[in-house]
Structures are given as C-alpha cells and as structure tokens.
Amino acid sequence: xxSVEAKDIFSGHIxxxxxxxxxxxxxxxxxxxxxxxxxxxxxxxxxxxKKHPEIGYATVHRNLKLMCESGLAEEIKIGTSKAKxxxxxxxxxxxxxxxxxxGTFIEVNDEKIEKLQDKLAEQKDFQPVRHxxxxxxxxxxCR
Amino acid sequence: xxSVEAKDIFSGHIxxxxxxxxxxxxxxxxxxxxxxxxxxxxxxxxxxxKKHPEIGYATVHRNLKLMCESGLAEEIKIGTSKAKxxxxxxxxxxxxxxxxxxGTFIEVNDEKIEKLQDKLAEQKDFQPVRHxxxxxxxxxxCR
DNA sequence: GTAATAATGATATGCATTATCATTAATATG
DNA sequence: CATATTAATGATAATGCATATCATTATTAC
Ligand SMILES: [Mn+2]
Ligand SMILES: [Mn+2]
Ligand SMILES: [Zn+2]
Ligand SMILES: [Zn+2]
Numbered sequence: 001x002x003s004v005e006a007k008d009i010f011s012g013h014i015x016x017x018x019x020x021x022x023x024x025x026x027x028x029x030x031x032x033x034x035x036x037x038x039x040x041x042x043x044x045x046x047x048x049x050k051k052h053p054e055i056g057y058a059t060v061h062r063n064l065k066l067m068c069e070s071g072l073a074e075e076i077k078i079g080t081s082k083a084k085x086x087x088x089x090x091x092x093x094x095x096x097x098x099x100x101x102x103g104t105f106i107e108v109n110d111e112k113i114e115k116l117q118d119k120l121a122e123q124k125d126f127q128p129v130r131h132x133x134x135x136x137x138x139x140x141x142c143r
Numbered sequence: 144x145x146s147v148e149a150k151d152i153f154s155g156h157i158x159x160x161x162x163x164x165x166x167x168x169x170x171x172x173x174x175x176x177x178x179x180x181x182x183x184x185x186x187x188x189x190x191x192x193k194k195h196p197e198i199g200y201a202t203v204h205r206n207l208k209l210m211c212e213s214g215l216a217e218e219i220k221i222g223t224s225k226a227k228x229x230x231x232x233x234x235x236x237x238x239x240x241x242x243x244x245x246g247t248f249i250e251v252n253d254e255k256i257e258k259l260q261d262k263l264a265e266q267k268d269f270q271p272v273r274h275x276x277x278x279x280x281x282x283x284x285c286r
Numbered sequence: 287g288t289a290a291t292a293a294t295g296a297t298a299t300g301c302a303t304t305a306t307c308a309t310t311a312a313t314a315t316g
Numbered sequence: 317c318a319t320a321t322t323a324a325t326g327a328t329a330a331t332g333c334a335t336a337t338c339a340t341t342a343t344t345a346c
Contacts (some may be wrong), residue, residue: 125283
C-alpha cells in the first residue's frame with residue numbers, strides 16, 4: 001500500500017508548479033511506489049503496461065523525472081548503464097556497493113565518511129552540495 | 144616532452160597483446176601525453192587533426208581505450224557528460240570535487256576516507272576493487 | 287459549456303559510443 | 317626483397333538511451 005505522505009509530496013509539487021492531475025500520473029505513481037528499488041524507466045513502463053497498455057513510454061519517463069523533481073524519487077546512474085530510480089522520500093541518504101559480477105546493490109551509510117567528505121571539501125574552499133560514492137567489487141555470493 | 148616510461152607502459156601492452164605499432168598510435172599517444180588533464184575523445188581528435196587531418200575519430204577513440212587497457216590512462220565519466228580521459232600512470236589515485244557552475248575538477252585524496260571505505264566494505268562482506276567518490280558543489284570562484 | 291493550455295502517446299531526433307567493413311599497412315617468414 | 321598474414325585504419329553505419337516534437341486529448345479555470 002503506497003504511503004499517503006509520499007503521494008502528498010508528489011501532488012504538492014504538482015500543485016505548486018500549476019500542473020495537472022491525470023489518470024496516468026496516478027497509475028504511474030502507484031506503480032512506482034509499489035515497485036522494488038532501483039527500477040528503470042523500461043521496468044516501470046513494463047509493469048504499468050500490463051494493466052494499462054494504452055500508457056506510453058514517454059509518459060512514464062516524464063513522470064519519473066517529475067517525481068525526481070518533487071524530491072520523491074532519485075535518479076541513479078552507474079557508469080553507462082541506464083538510469084535507475086529509487087524512492088528518496090523516507091529513505092536516508094546512502095551510497096552503494098556494486099557487485100561487478102551480479103550487479104547487486106548494497107546500500108550503505110557511514111557517518112564518519114560523510115563528515116570527512118565535508119571536511120575535505122572545506123579544506124579545498126569548496127561548498128559541497130551532494131556527493132556520490134560507489135564502491136565496486138564482489139559481493140559475498142560472487143567472491 | 145612526454146615521459147619515456149609512460150610510453151613504455153603503452154608499447155609494452157601493445158607488444159604483450161601481439162598488436163602493432165603504427166604512425167597513428169605514436170601521434171595520438173604523444174598528443175595525449177602532452178595534453179591537459181580531463182580530455183575528451185573529441186578534444187584529442189581536434190588536437191591531432193591540426194597536424195594530421197587524415198587521422199580519424201574512430202582511431203583516436205580506439206587508441207584512448209587501448210591506453211586505458213594498458214593502465215596508462217583512465218576514463219572518467221561524470222553523469223551524462225561525455226567520457227574524459229586522464230593520465231593514470233604516475234598519478235596517485237584521487238577523487239574529484241566538481242563545480243556545479245563552472246565544471247572545474249579539483250583532485251583530492253584523503254587517506255582516512257579511503258581506509259574507512261575498505262572497512263565499510265569489509266563490514267558488508269564485500270570485496271572492494273575500485274571506487275568512485277564525486278563531491279558536487281561550488282568552487283571558491285563560483286560561491 | 288467554453289477557452290486555455292497542460293498532458294499524453296507515437297514517433298522522431300540528438301548524441302555519445304561502439305560496430306562494421308573495405309582498404310591500407312605492419313610484421314613475420316623464406 | 318617478395319609475399320603472406322592479419323591488425324589497424326578511416327569513413328560511415330548502427331546502437332542505445334534520453335529527450336524533443338507535435339497532433340490530439342483531457343484537465344482546469346472561468
Ligand atoms: Mn554518502
Ligand atoms: Mn578515493
Ligand atoms: Zn554479486
Ligand atoms: Zn566553479
């Protein structure tokens with residue numbers, strides 16, 4: 001059951017920007033909120049298509065972008081692979097360990113590393129806004 | 144003057160793989176070694192083209208890939224922008240602070256962060272191979 | 287209900303990267 | 317040196333993904 005708050009984040013953003021609510025938005029939003037993590041546009045499109053074959057790829061794409069804009073979702077790009085989207089709202093910031101063999105994502109967060117990053121930036125007279133830490137290697141199954 | 148050692152890294156790799164030395168390789172290699180950091184295929188192609196208009200884009204691309212394979216160069220991909228290449232041989236591992244306004248790269252390295260990353264991976268029963276840390280924000284000029 | 291205009295869906299375009307292929311050229315061998 | 321082998325080249329095509337276009341449809345304000 002998709003969280004009401006999460007949906008409010010999105011509809012709030014829609015309202016603020018003077019955009020409109022549509023049947024498709026609702027369907028795509030619900031599908032995203034019910035989906036597993038790290039979903040691609042194509043993944044979500046295929047899920048939506050099952051019950052709603054009339055909804056187009058472009059609309060799924062546009063609405064995922066809009067979800068990111070609203071702060072509800074976040075886009076993840078690893079190397080050259082296609083963009084993945086995950087729920088941001090209600091999820092703490094985290095980084096990823098990525099298995100070079102099976103592609104598994106492990107979500108991690110280390111407060112010390114985060115602090116040291118800020119310190120490092122400060123040393124370089126640099127104002128940090130966001131960061132991306134990806135550690136590539138082999139998970140326990142693929143060792 | 145390009146470093147002889149750096150050139151040996153490349154020619155050693157060529158030899159090992161049973162590949163051939165060509166005029167184009169030599170020209171492209173020299174141009175890369177003389178160039179500034181964080182160069183794109185197109186950048187290097189344009190430099191090469193000035194004196195050697197007969198050399199094609201694909202050849203520059205292929206040879207940059209080959210330089211990466213040999214360990215001489217490294218490919219850097221930030222978001223969706225085109226791949227950049229930097230000299231790896233003779234340069235310590237480092238990460239990047241990237242200005243959201245002017246695109247400046249600041250190279251940084253923090254031994255503590257590096258150690259903590261390994262520790263973090265170990266905690267997750269993950270065998271780290273390489274990592275990428277990018278901190279986005281504003282440099283002192285763009286603050 | 288009507289007007290204004292945002293959203294949609296099908297498709298086209300953009301753009302970086304990589305693949306294809308006929309031709310050229312580097313290396314090995316006699 | 318002549319010749320055979322095959323890697324490399326250069327022009328161009330194909331690929332893959334993200335985004336733009338545009339005619340049509342649907343939402344919202346009045
Ligand atoms: Mn982090
Ligand atoms: Mn590092
Ligand atoms: Zn794995
Ligand atoms: Zn800057």
